[in-house]
Amino acid sequence: MTNATESLDKRTIDVIKATVPVLQEHGEKITKQFYRLMLANHPELNNIFNQTNQQKGAQSKALANTIYAAAANIEHLEEIVPHIKQIAHKHTSINIKAEQYPIVGKYLLLAIKEVLGDTANEEILKAWEMAYNVIAEMFITIETEIYEQTQQKIGGWVGYRDFTVIKKVVESEVITSFYLKPTDGLPIPKYRPGQYITIKAQIEDEPFDHLRQYSLSTATNAEFYRISVKREPGNAYPKGIVSNFLHTTIHEGSILPISAPAGDFTLDSECQTPLVLISGGVGFTPLMSMLETVIEKQPHRQVIFIHAARSAKHHAMKDRVKNLTKEYANITNYVVYGNDHDDCDKHGHIDYEWLHRVIPTTNASFYVCGPNGFMQTILRILRKMEVKDGAIHYETFGPSADISA
Numbered sequence: 001m002t003n004a005t006e007s008l009d010k011r012t013i014d015v016i017k018a019t020v021p022v023l024q025e026h027g028e029k030i031t032k033q034f035y036r037l038m039l040a041n042h043p044e045l046n047n048i049f050n051q052t053n054q055q056k057g058a059q060s061k062a063l064a065n066t067i068y069a070a071a072a073n074i075e076h077l078e079e080i081v082p083h084i085k086q087i088a089h090k091h092t093s094i095n096i097k098a099e100q101y102p103i104v105g106k107y108l109l110l111a112i113k114e115v116l117g118d119t120a121n122e123e124i125l126k127a128w129e130m131a132y133n134v135i136a137e138m139f140i141t142i143e144t145e146i147y148e149q150t151q152q153k154i155g156g157w158v159g160y161r162d163f164t165v166i167k168k169v170v171e172s173e174v175i176t177s178f179y180l181k182p183t184d185g186l187p188i189p190k191y192r193p194g195q196y197i198t199i200k201a202q203i204e205d206e207p208f209d210h211l212r213q214y215s216l217s218t219a220t221n222a223e224f225y226r227i228s229v230k231r232e233p234g235n236a237y238p239k240g241i242v243s244n245f246l247h248t249t250i251h252e253g254s255i256l257p258i259s260a261p262a263g264d265f266t267l268d269s270e271c272q273t274p275l276v277l278i279s280g281g282v283g284f285t286p287l288m289s290m291l292e293t294v295i296e297k298q299p300h301r302q303v304i305f306i307h308a309a310r311s312a313k314h315h316a317m318k319d320r321v322k323n324l325t326k327e328y329a330n331i332t333n334y335v336v337y338g339n340d341h342d343d344c345d346k347h348g349h350i351d352y353e354w355l356h357r358v359i360p361t362t363n364a365s366f367y368v369c370g371p372n373g374f375m376q377t378i379l380r381i382l383r384k385m386e387v388k389d390g391a392i393h394y395e396t397f398g399p400s401a402d403i404s405a
Contacts, residue, residue: 007130007134008074008130008131008134011127012126012127012130012131013074013075015123015124015127016071016074016127016128016131017071017074017075019071019124019127019128020068020071020072022116022119023064023067023068023071024068026115026116027064027065027067027068028064029115030064030067030108030111030112030115030116031063031064031067031108031111033111033114033115034063034107034108034110034111035049037107037110037111037114038103038104038107041107042103045100045103046207046208047208047209047211048094048095048096048211050210050211050212066083066087067108069083070131070135071131074131077134077135077138081138081142084135084138084139084142085142085264086264086265087139088139088142088143088146089146089262089263089264090213090262090263091139091143092143092146092147092150092158092259092262093196093197093198093213093259093260093262093263094198094211094213094259095158095159095160095259096143098140098143098144101136101139101140102136104136105129105132105133105136108128108132109125109128109129109132112124112125112128113125146262150189150260150262153189153190153260154187154189154190155182155186155187155188155189156189156260157260158260159259160200160257160258160259161182161183161184161257161258161259161260162182162183162184162255162256162257163180163181163182163183163225163255163256163257163258164180164181164182164183164253164254164255165178165179165180165250165251165252165253165254165255165256166179166180166181166224166252167179167252168250168251168252171228171316171317172313172314172315172316173313173314174230174231174314175228175229175230175231175282175314175316176228176229176231176246176247177217177226177227177228177229177316178226178227178228178229178246178250178256179224179225179226180224180225180226180227180256180258181223181224181225183255187222188222188224188225189260189261190220190222191216191220191225191261192220192261192263192266192267193216193219193220193266193267193269193286193289193290193292193293194215194263194265194266194267194286194287194289194290194367194395195215195216195261195262195263195265195266195286195289196213196214196215196216196261196262196263196286197213197214197216197225197227197258197259197260197261197262198211198212198213198214198258198259198262199211199212199213199214199227199242199246199256199257199258200256200257200258200259201241201242201245201246201256202257203241203242203245203249206241210241210242210245212242212243214227214228214229214285215227215228215263215285215286215289215369215395216261216285216286216289217284217285217286217288217289217317218288218289218292219289219292219293219295219296220289220293225258225261227285228282228284228285228288228316228317229243229246229247229282230243230281230282231243231244231246231247232244263395265286265367265369265393265394265395267289267290267293267294267367268365269293269294269297269298271365272298272301273363273364273365273391274301274302274303274304274360274361274363274364274365275290275294275301275302275303275304275364275365275367276303276304276306276359276364276365276366276367277290277291277303277304277305277306277367278306278307278308278350278366278367278368278369278370278378279305279306279307279308279368279369279370280307280308280309280369280370280371280374280375280378281308281309281310281314281370281371281374282316283368283369283370283371283374283395284307284316284317284369285369286367286369286395287305287367287369288317288320288321290367291303291305291321291324291331295324295328295331299328299330300330301330302330302332303330303331303332304332304333304334304358304359304364305321305325305331305332305333305334306333306334306335306336306350306355306358307321307333307334307335307336308335308336308337308338308349308350308370308374309335309336309337309338310337310338310339311337311338311339311341311342312337312342312343312344315335315337318335321333334346334358336348336349336350345358349377350377350378350381351381352381352384352385355378355381355382355385356385359385362385362386362387362391364387364391365391365393366382366387366391366392366393367393367394368382368392368393368394368395369394369395372396375394375396378394379392379394
């Protein structure tokens with residue numbers, strides 16, 4: 001990876017660097033045009049790309065952020081390898097193939113040309129073609145490694161495998177858990193706490209498949225996977241077509257194709273420092289997997305679990321966490337509700353003064369998951385508390401987004 005840019009000459013690198021301000025100004029417009037062109041000419045790719053994120057513009061914004069990061073670091077692409085690995089896990093989870101990268105490159109260059117017009121001369125387009133090929137090769141290399149590692153695990157598979165819903169449990173007013181067991185009866189691979197699977201939803205009267213990634217919400221075991229899904233009713237944006245499909249149409253005995261566990265937002269089980277888990281809404285799902293894993297593998301590690309929800313009715317698995325807190329002296333649990341009526345440790349929102357008071361030490365490992373706005377707030381608070389960046393781990397919902405500001 002450290003030699004990724006060796007094939008790019010100095011002039012090509014200079015041209016790419018010179019286009020960074022243009023990408024800052026036109027990045028999202030370019031990527032929106034890219035998706036329009038590509039999906040019009042390759043409609044089969046609608047089976048892969050999230051249609052809701054397309055409508056929201058989240059997909060194009062995420063792609064623009066990635067392109068900008070690559071351009072800004074073109075001389076030192078090794079610096080964005082962690083970001084590439086995170087995206088590569090999402091790509092393998094939805095079965096992205098190496099042969100699809102030239103398609104992306106073709107329509108990205110066409111979009112650049114259409115949006116920038118004469119500004120994108122032959123030299124600029126050639127430079128971007130060369131740079132894209134280098135970046136694509138980085139993705140392909142990392143994704144090939146992930147596929148191979150997944151395939152080599154006991155019970156591992158690549159692509160989609162049918163699982164049967166063996167149990168469906170209502171956890172709150174908006175969240176339901178689905179317990180999934182392989183239909184073929186064969187083993188399933190272990191996973192790291194914090195990882196997710198992809199559901200392929202094949203919905204009646206829908207022209208394309210819908211793929212959605214859901215965190216595994218329990219510690220790894222040899223029998224089943226569990227996901228806990230929030231039903232998205234839809235207000236400003238279209239309702240969550242997959243979450244509503246799962247809540248209303250999928251029942252015990254239903255079969256769902258899923259991908260093998262993936263993701264790099266995972267608990268470091270070797271670390272012995274205190275563990276602080278902070279979740280908002282359905283962001284508790286990967287942190288529940290972490291909590292249950294710590295209980296099993298690190299029973300003496302100190303854990304603080306802080307969860308924020310709109311109300312008690314929206315708080316999933318609160319009794320499970322409450323019982324674990326009673327059973328294990330090393331676990332402390334705090335609950336924050338947005339309303340003023342339900343019993344909890346704090347009403348309103350998590351703020352600096354309260355978090356600083358309930359966390360006894362910043363010499364800890366912090367894992368944060370929830371809506372982007374929630375995580376932006378928590379990251380600002382943790383940095384104000386002078387928590388080192390290396391001790392903060394977080395996962396965003398949907399397409400990768402920059403929430404660090």
